[in-house]
Amino acid sequence: MILDLDIGNTLSKWRLKDAESSEIRSRGAVWTREEWRPGADIPDLDVVEAVRISSVARAAVLEETVALLRRRVRHVHVAHSTHEALGVVNGYEEPGRLGVDRWMGALAGYQLAGGCCAVDCGSAITIDFVLPGGAHLGGFIIPGLRLMKESLKLGTRNVAIDPESEADELLEPGRRTVDAVNHGIYMAAVSAINRIYSEVCDQEGVALPMLLTGGDARVVSRGVQVPHAVWPDMVYGGLEACFPMTFAERAGKMSGAPRVPEPVSLEKIRAGLAFSMLL
Numbered sequence: 266m267i268l269d270l271d272i273g274n275t276l277s278k279w280r281l282k283d284a285e286s287s288e289i290r291s292r293g294a295v296w297t298r299e300e301w302r303p304g305a306d307i308p309d310l311d312v313v314e315a316v317r318i319s320s321v322a323r324a325a326v327l328e329e330t331v332a333l334l335r336r337r338v339r340h341v342h343v344a345h346s347t348h349e350a351l352g353v354v355n356g357y358e359e360p361g362r363l364g365v366d367r368w369m370g371a372l373a374g375y376q377l378a379g380g381c382c383a384v385d386c387g388s389a390i391t392i393d394f395v396l397p398g399g400a401h402l403g404g405f406i407i408p409g410l411r412l413m414k415e416s417l418k419l420g421t422r423n424v425a426i427d428p429e430s431e432a433d434e435l436l437e438p439g440r441r442t443v444d445a446v447n448h449g450i451y452m453a454a455v456s457a458i459n460r461i462y463s464e465v466c467d468q469e470g471v472a473l474p475m476l477l478t479g480g481d482a483r484v485v486s487r488g489v490q491v492p493h494a495v496w497p498d499m500v501y502g503g504l505e506a507c508f509p510m511t512f513a514e515r516a517g518k519m520s521g522a523p524r525v526p527e528p529v530s531l532e533k534i535r536a537g538l539a540f541s542m543l544l
């Protein structure tokens with residue numbers, strides 16, 4: 266079995282993948298913290314022959330995790346942001362400083378779609394752009410839904426946006442604090458994504474397919490007007506592409522990859538942008 270780990274600032278996600286069949290056998294998530302208990306937080310390591318890790322948590326968390334795993338598993342691969350990988354050139358002045366989850370998303374998106382806009386809705390919402398040809402432009406970082414809400418300190422942190430909510434409802438003015446806050450942060454997130462996408466496509470003269478991932482991807486997806494696909498395993502896709510192990514991975518296949526969404530034409534994107542400027 267292969268154990269894939271995606272350690273975010275809030276949640277540490279794991280999945281077990283069968284190295285023979287490429288099937289996902291199980292998955293889970295625990296709050297990100299320093300100590301892991303194999304058998305409780307993560308699967309029993311006896312069945313694991315290789316581990317692949319993407320981590321943006323504090324260095325100490327990664328060090329502890331790697332030390333624990335190396336004692337029990339022969340192959341432990343830790344992903345890093347580099348200047349270039351798999352045809353993508355990192356847009357950061359200091360490539361190593363780009364969050365490795367963003368780098369994994371950009372690599373997975375490029376492998377699947379060629380140029381793309383990769384949006385990760387987790388603790389932070391990150392919006393990264395890769396052009397056809399592989400130039401990563403860099404991106405945008407805003408606080409995620411939960412962080413935005415917590416920063417207001419209005420006592421609403423424990424009432425999350427119902428992931429089943431309809432976007433229409435969330436776009437109405439709230440008539441209670443909790444709704445005013447939830448609808449406000451939702452509007453802030455989806456309008457930023459819509460606008461940033463249009464601005465960058467306009468600047469670069471190319472309509473890019475958009476891919477969404479992260480814990481809030483589903484609910485954010487409902488308010489994003491741009492054609493897009495939700496790909497919950499996008500960060501894992503980057504790990505698969507960087508450290509291919511199964512037959513399918515070596516053939517360039519990434520688990521759970523969605524159909525690439527057809528972007529609207531650049532003319533339409535520009536018309537939408539011009540219209541919103543006139544209002």
Ligand SMILES: Nc1ncnc2c1ncn2[C@@H]1O[C@H](COP(=O)(O)OP(=O)(O)O)[C@@H](O)[C@H]1O
Nearest residue numbers: 273274275276386387388389410411479480481
């Ligand atoms: N069951 C859940 N537990 C915790 N957070 C959740 C859950 N479902 C959705 N979320 C949302 O997902 C976010 C965490 O998403 P994730 O992509 O795992 O973040 P990160 O990679 O930063 O740890 C939280 O900030 C919260 O808004």
Ligand SMILES: CC(C)(COP(=O)(O)O)[C@@H](O)C(=O)NCCC(=O)O
Nearest residue numbers: 273274321362363364366387388389
């Ligand atoms: C921007 C992030 C905090 C997002 O992390 P996440 O929401 O997935 O936990 C992470 O990618 C990170 O720590 N990046 C380093 C800074 C940068 O990318 O510029």
Ligand SMILES: [K+]
Nearest residue numbers: 385387389391
């Ligand atoms: K994120």
